[in-house]
Amino acid sequence: MLGAGDVDYVICDSDTCRATVVSDLNSHFNQSDRSSLHYEIDVSLRKGVGRISCEEAAKTEYFHARIFLVIEQYEKVPATSLDNGEYFLIDTWYDGKEIIEGGCQGEKSLMAVRTGDGAWPDFSPGMHAVNTVLAAVKVGQDTTHYFDPLYSCSCFVTDDNRAVYPCYTKMSVGYGGARVIKPIDSDSLSEKVLEIRSIHEGLCKDALVLPQVAELIDSVLLYKTQDDGYYRLWFLRLWQALADSKRLLGSPKLENESEIIAGRFSPTQLKKYRHAVAHWWTGKVDFSYVTGIQQTVHELLRRKYQ
Numbered sequence: 208m209l210g211a212g213d214v215d216y217v218i219c220d221s222d223t224c225r226a227t228v229v230s231d232l233n234s235h236f237n238q239s240d241r242s243s244l245h246y247e248i249d250v251s252l253r254k255g256v257g258r259i260s261c262e263e264a265a266k267t268e269y270f271h272a273r274i275f276l277v278i279e280q281y282e283k284v285p286a287t288s289l290d291n292g293e294y295f296l297i298d299t300w301y302d303g304k305e306i307i308e309g310g311c312q313g314e315k316s317l318m319a320v321r322t323g324d325g326a327w328p329d330f331s332p333g334m335h336a337v338n339t340v341l342a343a344v345k346v347g348q349d350t351t352h353y354f355d356p357l358y359s360c361s362c363f364v365t366d367d368n369r370a371v372y373p374c375y376t377k378m379s380v381g382y383g384g385a386r387v388i389k390p391i392d393s394d395s396l397s398e399k400v401l402e403i404r405s406i407h408e409g410l411c412k413d414a415l416v417l418p419q420v421a422e423l424i425d426s427v428l429l430y431k432t433q434d435d436g437y438y439r440l441w442f443l444r445l446w447q448a449l450a451d452s453k454r455l456l457g458s459p460k461l462e463n464e465s466e467i468i469a470g471r472f473s474p475t476q477l478k479k480y481r482h483a484v485a486h487w488w489t490g491k492v493d494f495s496y497v498t499g500i501q502q503t504v505h506e507l508l509r510r511k512y513q
Contacts, residue, residue, distance in 0.1 A: 214274060214393065216400040218343070219407055224336040225279045226407075228400050232260045232275060245279060245362070248370040250299065250316070254309030255358040274396070275357070276344060278337055284328045284363060293325040294318060294371065307372055308360070317371045319363065328363065335421070339414065342424045343407035346508045347399060351501045353429040402513050409512030419451040427504055438492040439484050442500065446481045449504055456507040470502030471495065477503060 214230035215238075229235040236246040236256055246252050263273045297318050299310025307316050321327050341354055363371040414421040426448040429441065453461040464474040472480075472495075480496045483489045 214396065216397060218340060218400060218404050219411075223281050224340070226340040227277050228396070229275050229277055230273065232256045232277070235277060243279060244364070244368065245281070248364065248368060249360065249362050250307060250309035250311075250314070250370075251360045251362070251372075252309075255360060259357050276340075278340055280332075280336055282330070282332060284330045286366075287326050287328045289319055289326055291325055293320055293322060293327070295320070317365070317369060319371050319373050321373065332361070335414075335424070338428060339410050339424050340407060342427050343403050343410055345427060346505045347403035347406050347513070349502065349505050349509075351498045353431045355431055402509075406508065406512040410508075413455070417452075417455065419448065420455065423448040423452050423504070423508075427501065435491050438494075438497060442484055442492065442497065443481065445500055445504065446477065449500070449507075456511050458507060468503045469506035470499040472499040472503070474503065 213234055214228060215235055216228045218226040218228065220226075227235065233256065236243055236253075246256070259275075266273065295318050296315050297306060299305065299307040299314045299316050300312045307318070310316070319327075344350070345354075363373065365371060410420065410424055414424060426441075426445040430437070432438075449456075450462065453459055458464065458468075458474075461474050462478045467473045477496065477500050480489075480493070484492070
């Protein structure tokens with residue numbers, strides 16, 4: 208059960224995706240009225256949640272409360288019979304080492320191996336649901352940096368609800384990227400989550416029928432890199448997605464607007480910089496424009512959906 212001071216606000220909750228803003232990871236995953244199959248069967252997820260909870264608790268001398276965005280995605284996978292030696296029952300701990308992250312001495316788990324001629328689920332994980340949540344949070348918070356996950360893991364599930372770990376990948380990712388924009392109290396946080404939920408609902412609804420909105424969702428997200436070429440292509444892509452969505456966002460003459468919508472640059476200035484990037488008239492990308500185009504997109508999306 209959640210404690211009196213715990214935060215657990217829902218952004219979205221469907222059969223395939225649930226996103227919540229929480230302050231206590233252990234309490235969130237152990238709620239009796241909101242069970243998580245993934246948490247119940249995956250020792251790696253339980254290990255990750257426990258580790259992050261301990262690490263973040265140690266930082267409370269610097270922060271009064273730590274707030275987490277938790278995204279849980281469930282996707283249907285075509286039923287596949289692995290009956291030609293594609294899976295094994297293995298020890299999760301062997302010779303003093305974890306074979307499966309979170310494994311313990313004496314425990315066993317199923318591991319599937321993808322082979323050239325063996326059976327394998329015809330499945331590729333989709334990122335649209337996750338990206339839509341991240342885009343809604345990014346827009347609602349007016350965040351202009353990348354999201355660096357604290358932890359991520361996945362597994363397949365058998366008919367009798369047992370975890371199957373594919374051995375071609377280990378999906379835990381690096382730590383870092385947490386930023387404090389400004390302190391926020393519980394009432395303000397509740398209002399902010401409601402705003403993000405509204406943005407998320409609007410993006411989901413329009414992305415179903417308008418491909419330019421789906422493109423805008425993907426384009427507004429940044430990835431962690433120091434590659435200048437990436438930022439060039441990213442700027443061009445986001446500008447094009449914005450231009451394609453201008454009527455939907457209430458700015459049919461966007462490219463000719465000389466008034467600043469948000470940040471430091473007007474749409475005409477952003478368009479001019481877009482041409483400079485496209486024609487290689489610049490040196491390295493000017494990150495003030497990387498910030499500026501995001502602030503403009505965020506403000507237009509908030510006006511539309513918040």
